[in-house]
Amino acid sequence: MSLKKSISSLKLPHHKSTAAMAAEKIAPPSEVLLPMCMHSGHDAEPVVAVGDHVLIGQLVAREEGRNSSPVYASISGTVASIEDYTSETGRKTKAIRIVSDGKMEVSPEVKPPEVHDLDSFLAAVRDSGIVGLGGAAFPLWAKLDAIRRGPIKTVLINGAECEPFITSDHRTMVDHSDLIVKGVALLKEYLHSEKFILGIENNKPDAIAEMERVFAGDPSVEVKSLTSVYPQGAKQVLLYNAAGLVVGEGQRLASLGYIIINVTSLAKMAEYIETGMPLVERCITVDGSAVKEPKNLLVPIGTRISCLIDNVGGFSCEPGKVLFGGPMMGHAAYSLDQPVAKATNAILAFNKADSAALESTPCIHCGRCVENCPLGLNPTAYAKALDIDDEEERFAVLEKEKVSMCMECGSCSYVCPARRPLVQNNQKGKSFVRAYKAKLKEKEGGK
Amino acid sequence: MESNLILSSAPHIHTKDTSRRIMLDVIIALLPATVAAVVIFGAKALGIIAACVIAAVVSEAIFDLIVGKKQTVGDLSAVVTGLLLALNLSTNVAIWQCVVGSVFAIVVVKCLFGGLGKNFANPAITGRVFMLLAFSSVAGGANPVIVELTSTATPLELIAQQAENAPSLMELFLGLHGGAIGETCCLALLIGFAYLLVRKVIKWHVPVIFIATVFVCYLIATGDFTYALAEILAGGLFIGAIFMATDYVTSPITLKGKMVFALGCGLVTFVIRYFCAYPEGVSFSILAMNILTPYIEKWTANTPLGGSKNG
Numbered sequence: 001m002s003l004k005k006s007i008s009s010l011k012l013p014h015h016k017s018t019a020a021m022a023a024e025k026i027a028p029p030s031e032v033l034l035p036m037c038m039h040s041g042h043d044a045e046p047v048v049a050v051g052d053h054v055l056i057g058q059l060v061a062r063e064e065g066r067n068s069s070p071v072y073a074s075i076s077g078t079v080a081s082i083e084d085y086t087s088e089t090g091r092k093t094k095a096i097r098i099v100s101d102g103k104m105e106v107s108p109e110v111k112p113p114e115v116h117d118l119d120s121f122l123a124a125v126r127d128s129g130i131v132g133l134g135g136a137a138f139p140l141w142a143k144l145d146a147i148r149r150g151p152i153k154t155v156l157i158n159g160a161e162c163e164p165f166i167t168s169d170h171r172t173m174v175d176h177s178d179l180i181v182k183g184v185a186l187l188k189e190y191l192h193s194e195k196f197i198l199g200i201e202n203n204k205p206d207a208i209a210e211m212e213r214v215f216a217g218d219p220s221v222e223v224k225s226l227t228s229v230y231p232q233g234a235k236q237v238l239l240y241n242a243a244g245l246v247v248g249e250g251q252r253l254a255s256l257g258y259i260i261i262n263v264t265s266l267a268k269m270a271e272y273i274e275t276g277m278p279l280v281e282r283c284i285t286v287d288g289s290a291v292k293e294p295k296n297l298l299v300p301i302g303t304r305i306s307c308l309i310d311n312v313g314g315f316s317c318e319p320g321k322v323l324f325g326g327p328m329m330g331h332a333a334y335s336l337d338q339p340v341a342k343a344t345n346a347i348l349a350f351n352k353a354d355s356a357a358l359e360s361t362p363c364i365h366c367g368r369c370v371e372n373c374p375l376g377l378n379p380t381a382y383a384k385a386l387d388i389d390d391e392e393e394r395f396a397v398l399e400k401e402k403v404s405m406c407m408e409c410g411s412c413s414y415v416c417p418a419r420r421p422l423v424q425n426n427q428k429g430k431s432f433v434r435a436y437k438a439k440l441k442e443k444e445g446g447k
Numbered sequence: 448m449e450s451n452l453i454l455s456s457a458p459h460i461h462t463k464d465t466s467r468r469i470m471l472d473v474i475i476a477l478l479p480a481t482v483a484a485v486v487i488f489g490a491k492a493l494g495i496i497a498a499c500v501i502a503a504v505v506s507e508a509i510f511d512l513i514v515g516k517k518q519t520v521g522d523l524s525a526v527v528t529g530l531l532l533a534l535n536l537s538t539n540v541a542i543w544q545c546v547v548g549s550v551f552a553i554v555v556v557k558c559l560f561g562g563l564g565k566n567f568a569n570p571a572i573t574g575r576v577f578m579l580l581a582f583s584s585v586a587g588g589a590n591p592v593i594v595e596l597t598s599t600a601t602p603l604e605l606i607a608q609q610a611e612n613a614p615s616l617m618e619l620f621l622g623l624h625g626g627a628i629g630e631t632c633c634l635a636l637l638i639g640f641a642y643l644l645v646r647k648v649i650k651w652h653v654p655v656i657f658i659a660t661v662f663v664c665y666l667i668a669t670g671d672f673t674y675a676l677a678e679i680l681a682g683g684l685f686i687g688a689i690f691m692a693t694d695y696v697t698s699p700i701t702l703k704g705k706m707v708f709a710l711g712c713g714l715v716t717f718v719i720r721y722f723c724a725y726p727e728g729v730s731f732s733i734l735a736m737n738i739l740t741p742y743i744e745k746w747t748a749n750t751p752l753g754g755s756k757n758g
Binding site: 007012164236240246247248249250251318319320321322323327328329330331332333334335336350355357358361362363364365366367370371374375376377378380402405408410413414415416417418419421423424 | 455462467564748752
C-alpha cells in the first residue's frame with residue numbers, strides 16, 4: 001500500500017473555525033424562493049398555483065424528466081409567485097416563492113413511508129427529494145438505482161469535506177451519528193451492500209472518534225482516517241486513497257460494484273425513512289472574512305442569503321464576494337437575494353481584499369499545474385490546444401490530452417504563479433469536446 | 448449592495464507564489480555567487496554585472512515601449528537574464544560587449560519570440576554563446592584578483608593539458624581560479640541551490656542528475672576519481688546545472704521530462720568536453736537540449752490516473 005504512487009494534492013489553509021459549532025436553527029424566514037433546478041438533472045415541475053396555501057413538507061414541484069428530483073415546501077405559507085430565476089451557475093429556471101404565515105406548520109402528508117423491499121425503498125428515496133448534498137446535487141435515488149444493473153458490494157461514504165471553511169458534513173457526523181448508523185443499516189437491508197468505507201479527513205478527530213464509536217461492533221464498516229489535503233473528497237481521489245481503487249476512463253463506478261454517498265445525504269435518507277420529512281432544511285456553514293460571527297445554521301431550503309447573513313450578526317465589513325460552497329469549487333453569488341439550494345453546504349462572504357481579482361501574467365512553464373493535478377493531467381496543453389483554429393485538430397489534441405477527465409477541482413489554477421485561468425480553460429475544452437462530439441453524432445445520423 | 452458583488456469563477460483562493468516572486472527567489476539565490484564574483488574578480492566583475500543587468504532591463508523596457516506592449520520589466524525576468532549572463536562572462540570582456548550580449552539575449556532570444564514564457568532557448572545561455580562566437584575574449588580565463596596565478600588558462604584547459612599548475616580541488620570548490628566570474632565558486636552556487644530547494648522554486652533532480660552524469664561519464668572514461676571530481680567542480684557546470692538547466696520556460700514540464708533533459712545535458716557536456724577540442728560544453732549542451740525540449744515533452748507525457756494509454 002505504501003509503495004503505491006500517491007496522488008498529488010494541496011495543503012490548503014483549513015479555516016474550519018465553525019467545526020465545534022452545532023447547527024443553530026434560524027428563526028423562520030419571512031419567505032423562501034425554491035428554484036426548480038436544485039439537482040443536476042432536468043428541472044422539477046411546479047404543482048402548486050399562486051395563492052395556494054402550503055405546509056412544510058408538502059410537495060410543490062414534482063420530479064420531471066431525467067435525473068430530476070421533487071421539491072417540497074420548506075416553510076408554511078402562501079405561494080406568492082412562480083417567477084423566472086437564474087442560478088449562480090447561470091442556469092435559467094422557474095422558482096416558487098412562498099411567503100411565510102409565521103406558523104411553520106407541518107403538512108399532514110408527512111408520515112414515514114412504507115418500506116418493505118428494494119422497490120419501495122428506492123421509491124421512498126426518490127420521494128425524499130434528496131440529492132448529493134456535498135455539492136454534486138445528483139439525485140440520490142438515481143445513484144442507488146445502479147443496483148438494478150448489478151450488485152453494489154461496497155459503499156464509500158464521503159465524509160472528507162476537503163474544502164476549506166465548510167463543516168456541515170463534520171457536524172452531521174458528530175451530531176447525527178445515529179442517522180448515519182441507520183442509513184448504513186438501510187443500505188445493508190435493501191441494497192445488500194457488504195462493505196462500507198467511511199472516509200474522513202484527519203482534521204476532524206471528533207468525527208472520526210464518534211464514527212469509530214458507533215461502528216465499533218460492525219466489522220463491515222471501516223472508518224478511514226485520511227490526510228487533510230485537497231481534493232481528498234473528490235471521487236477519483238477518495239476512491240484511490242480510501243479504497244485503493246482506480247476507475248478507468250469512461251468506466252462507471254457502479255460497474256465495479258461501488259457507489260459513493262455523501263455522509264449528510266446518507267443521514268438525510270435515514271431521517272426521511274424514519275420520519276417521512278423530505279429534504280426541506282439543512283445545515284449550512286456561514287463563514288468568511290466578511291462574516292461577523294461564523295456559524296453553522298440549520299436553514300429551510302430556499303432561504304435567501306441575506307437572511308442567513310442576518311443570523312450571523314451581519315457582515316463585519318462590506319463583502320467583496322459571496323460564495324455558494326467552498327472557495328475551491330464554489331460559485332459566486334450575484335445577489336444576496338439568491339436562495340440557498342439543496343446542495344448548498346456553505347455560504348462564504350469575503351472582504352474586498354480577499355475578493356480582489358488577480359492579474360494574469362504569461363505562463364512561465366513552471367509545471368506546477370501538471371505536478372499538482374490529482375489526475376496527472378496537463379492543463380498547459382489545454383490552454384495551447386484552445387488556440388488551435390482548426391476545429392478538427394483542436395478536438396483531436398484535446399481528446400488525446402484527455403481534457404474530459406478533468407474534474408474541475410481547481411488545483412491547477414490555485415497553484416499557478418502566473419494566475420492563468422487554467423481550470424476555466426479546462427472547462428472550455430471540455431464543453432468544446434462535448435459539443436464537437438454531439439456535432440459528429442448529428443452528422444452521422446444525418447447520413 | 449448586491450450589484451457590487453464580485454463575480455468570478457472558482458477557485459476563489461490562490462497560492463501566494465507569483466512569477467515575480469519566483470524570479471526574485473532566483474535573484475536571491477544568485478546573490479552568493481554574485482558576491483563571490485566581486486570578491487574573487489574585483490571591481491571589473493561588478494562593472495560586468497551592472498552593465499548586463501542594466502542593459503537587459505533597459506532593452507526590455509524599450510522593446511515594450513516600441514511595440515506598444517504592457518511594460519513587463521516588473522516581472523524581474525530581465526534582471527535574472529542579465530545577472531546570469533554576467534556571471535557567465537570572464538573579466539576579459541569589454542563592457543560594451545556585455546551590453547551587446549545582454550541586448551541580444553533579451554531582444555532577439557526573448558522579446559522577438561513573444562516575451563517571457565514564449566522563448567524556446569534560454570536567453571542568458573544563447574546570449575553567452577552569441578558572445579563566444581562574436582567576441583573571442585569572453586571565455587578566456589581571466590585571473591582572480593585575490594590569488595596569484597601565472598597562467599591565464601581556465602582550469603578546464605589546465606586539466607585537459609594535465610598542467611602542473613592546475614588548481615587543487617579545494618581551490619576549484621572555492622572558485623579561486625580563472626573562469627567566468629560567477630561560475631567558479633561552487634560553494635556560493637550550492638548555497639543558492641539550497642535556497643532554491645527550500646523555497647521550492649526547483650527540485651533537486653535536474654542539477655543532481657546533470658552533474659552526476661558528467662561525473663560518472665568521466666569516472667568511466669578515465670577511471671580517475673580526482674580527475675572526475677575536478678571536471679565537475681571546474682567550468683560552468685554548477686551554474687549551468689543549478690540555474691540554467693532548471694529554467695522553467697526552456698525545459699520539459701513534467702518531472703520525468705526534466706530528468707531526461709538533465710541526463711541529456713550531462714551526456715552532451717561530457718561528449719563536448721572529452722571528445723572535442725573545446726574545453727567547455729555546458730552552454731552548448733543546455734542549448735542543444737532546449738531545442739529537444741518539445742520532443743522530450745512528447746515522449747515523457749504523464750499517463751493520467753485511470754486514463755487509457757492511447758486514448
